Amino acid sequence: MMNILQTEWIKIKSTPFLYLIFMASCVMPFFILVPIFVDAYNMVDLNRNPWSLHFTGVFAIFSVFVVTPLIIMMASTCDYVEHQAKANKYRYCTPVSRSQFYFGKSLFLVLMTLLSFLMLPFFAILAGYIVNLFLPEYEYTFYSPELWSRIHFLKRIFLASLGIIGIQYFLTTYFKHVIIPLGIGIIGYIISFILSALNSPLSLWMPYDYPLIVNDLKMFKNDQNEAMIGDILSKVELLSILVFIIFLFLGWLIERNRNIRE
């Protein structure tokens, strides 16, 4: 499996795939600088840890506007590179089995998504220190970023995103095309926004909505409903993992029996 991961890494060199990951996790945290600079004095609260507001902003943007589109685009393009190179007629006649190729690529997709999640807090901290250079009254250096609790929250968003990875990877395997999975993904993303805005119970049936659910609950979390929220979060994460496994398996059934005509 290690050799498959290595081949995937070679293949994404100089593709949009790599730029997407870096755009998502390295550049995006710096977008938070814009409102801070524009509205600096209204946002200063000397009695509050500035990292709290900072991370809430970064994570809100990331989980609402970045995670789902990032996964949709990564999953849609990761298999397209094979389609474009007509690579299956060569790959499938090598000692590597179809299953190894299929699961290797899905693992790579999960790992790349995880990488973007792991890079995010570090670049968010960097963005905080840059703010502090220009606006020391925020006192970023005085307070601790409390990184561990942030990473714990990111872990929940990551688990909630697995379902989307499963669905999008299935779609790209099934259609062997970049536009259709991309289109379905975008429609799913829009519907998830609507369901979220309506606070609809149908959200639990919409895996594209899971990162939004996790983010909303985090934002409105307080002591009274923490137990209930914890329960829902677990449910969402569990459902997401289940959706991931089901769609991964369905995609594998298709791929292992596919006739390669391209």
Place this chain on the structure above:
Amino acid sequence: MENLHIQVSDLVFAYKKGEPILKQLNMAIPKGAIYGFLGKNGAGKTTTIRNMLGLLQPNSGTISLLGKPVSRHSSVLFRKVGNLIENPSLYEHLSGIDNLRLACKYYLITERNIPIVLDKVGLSKAGKGKVRKYSTGMKQRLGLAMALIHEPELLILDEPIRGLDPKGIQEIRKLILEINDKGTTILLSSHILSEIEKLVSHVGILENGKLQFEGTFDNLLNHINASTKLRIRTSDATRLYNYLSKRMDVNLEAPWVTMSQLSDTGTASLIRELCSEGYEVYEIRKDKNALESIFLGMTNKNTN
């Protein structure tokens, strides 16, 4: 069985139900052969090769490579098989070397073969360049390098000379012969006879989903000789036809009279006889485009 590196038995394959492309196809390719797999465009050569490599699932029949049955899950078998099917599978945003590195990872071999195969296919200098900047011929050479990287025992090449210039064709022919000299069995498909005529030891001609001819190249040449025609053009084709048809099988294709090929002495005595009978013999010739005509004859006989 051990001496056959490819064996296809009663292979049936259809893309659409009820419209089979391959109909009870049988092939036997001995170890060490260079097998020329001939057929017109659309005859089913690539479909046959895709079935051989487990890319397509046959409706019925069996295929074995190197003595082992092929299926979609015969990945271990492919350690010893190299292939190039139609346009090579290349990641154009990567360099030639990177494409070969991927092949090394797939075949679980070290990368030390990369400069060797690049040199073999004449791409040593271009290896670091992006594939998207390669010409069609260069891409074809790189595809060949990817098929050779793991030193296969069996090499399956579908139209390998496509897109190459005459010099490139010469080089690839030489390379194929060198590879074969080391004991590699090679299946070489083409729809252009002259491409493979000088290379092959065995020939199979596919038409309408079946092999119309299979055998050594010598067998094919004998077959051709047996069917080579003698053509005679005289002052009066009809009179000559009437004269000869009493004692041999002749055809009138005015201004020609055609017959089966005669021995050299038989031809000489016929010319003497015709002159003594008062015929003015303008021209007498053997059809030398025989390989092509037998090929066309074989591939067209079911449709005529």
